[in-house]
Amino acid sequence: MAHLGDLERAVMEVIWDADGSLTAYDVKDVLEADGRDLAATTLLTVLSRLDKKGFVASDRTARPHRYHALGTREAHMAELMHEVLGVAGDRSAVLARFVGGVSAEDQAVLRRLLEG
Known part of the structure; x- marks a missing residue:
């Protein structure tokens, strides 16, 4: 990217x-x-x-x-996040650190999105 x-x-x-x-x-x-x-x-x-x-x-x-x-701001930001995860040695640790640092509101959004 x-x-x-x-x-x-x-x-x-x-x-x-x-x-x-x-x-x-x-x-x-x-x-x-x-x-x-x-x-x-x-x-x-x-x-x-x-x-x-x-x-x-x-x-x-x-x-x-x-x-x-040609693309949205959100698509660009999502691609950056995927890129970081793609080079992470321990994806679980990176995700845990990320989720642990977001607000309660963002955690709720993530839960809703993951539940589908």
């Missing part, structure tokens, strides 16, 4: 939060409102990397190009 760097993650958060596709300038505006000052070329490079990693796709028929997520 492809990993996200800090700036890539920030860009993906903006795209995941969007109702539709965004231009690089739309993403830039949101990130700048959050205090990040980015050159447009930097953002276009990040979007190109995210495209190559399979996180976004772009509509190149539109000018400027519009980007949308």
